[in-house]
Amino acid sequence: MNVQDYFENNETMDIAKDMLGHTFTYNSDQGKFSGIIVETEAYLGPIDMAAHSYDGRHTPSNDPLYQAGGTIYIYSIHSWLDMDISVQKAGTPNGILIRGLQPLDGIEMMEQNRHQTGFNISNGPAKWIRSFGILDKELSGTMLNSDNFIFSDKKVQTPKNILATPRIGVPNKEPWTSKKMRFIVEGNPYVSKMYKRDMNLDTYGWL
Template identity: 85%
Template sequence: MDIQKYFESAETMDLAQDMLGHTFTYNSEKGKFSGIIVETEAYLGPIDMAAHSYNGRHTDANDPLYQSGGTIYIYSIHSWLDMDISIQKAGTPNGILIRALQPLDGLELMEQNRKKTGFDVTNGPAKWMSAFGIENKALSGTKLNDNNFIFSEKKVQTPKNILATPRIGVKNKEPWTSKNMRFIVEGNPYVSKLPKRDMNLDTYGWL
């Protein structure tokens, strides 16, 4: 799989949906962590009031968004760390936030890192980062599938249904607050802020 081509040759909104069901792996000094992507959010760069690159804002910190598709962008929000993948060709600063993962490898270590068990281990963007033991921005600007972070060539699971909802935490930025740019595997219990009544504990939302 040409990872750069994958992240550069389709619409950002389409990629945010297609990423669901692929695995995301972090090969760290402490071991291998991986999970299936179950929740994403799309950010449409300069036109998107919720994007870090809105209006062409370009800083040293958000420079990875301006790099080729498949570049890792790690940033802090209220002392927590989140991760976007840069989308589109260099110079077009779109991003997709990986919001939640269903754990595969390294669950015991994830639980130790988070001091939590169950769905709460990785059901949020800062939660899975903490579970994976990512504590700083050192790897921001690195490329997927070149170094520590691996995005699977194929889906390992196929969502039965993908729901599109407004993004979380985008306040007072209409019309962008209300746009359905968050994508989830319907019923997957690792989706952030999912009420128990909406969880599908039989199939986790996969076909």
């Protein structure tokens, strides 16, 4: 896969949906961590009141959003770290937040890093980052598939149904608060804030 092509030559919302079912891998000093992407959120740059680049805001910290599609952007929220992938060509600072991962590789180490077991190790954007042992922003600005982070060429699972919902933690930003820009694999228990009654524990929401 040409990562730049994938992240630059489609609509941001379509990319956010298509990422569901691909694997995301981190080759770290602790070993290999990977999971299947089950939840994403799209951010539409300068026009999006919830985006870090709203109104053209450009700082050393959010500069990765302004780089080529497929650039990693790691940032802190209330002392926790989150990760976006920049999308669109350099200079158009759109991003997609990876919110939830269904673990594949390194599960025991993930549990140690998080001091948790079960769905709670990676059912949220800061949770999976902590479980992967990422504790700083050192790798912000690196490119997918050229360094420590690998995005799979193809889906390893196909969602049975994708739900679009409003994003989480975007208050007081209407009309952007209500826009359905969060995409989840319906029923997957590693989706953040998923009620037990909505979990599909038979198929995890895959075909």
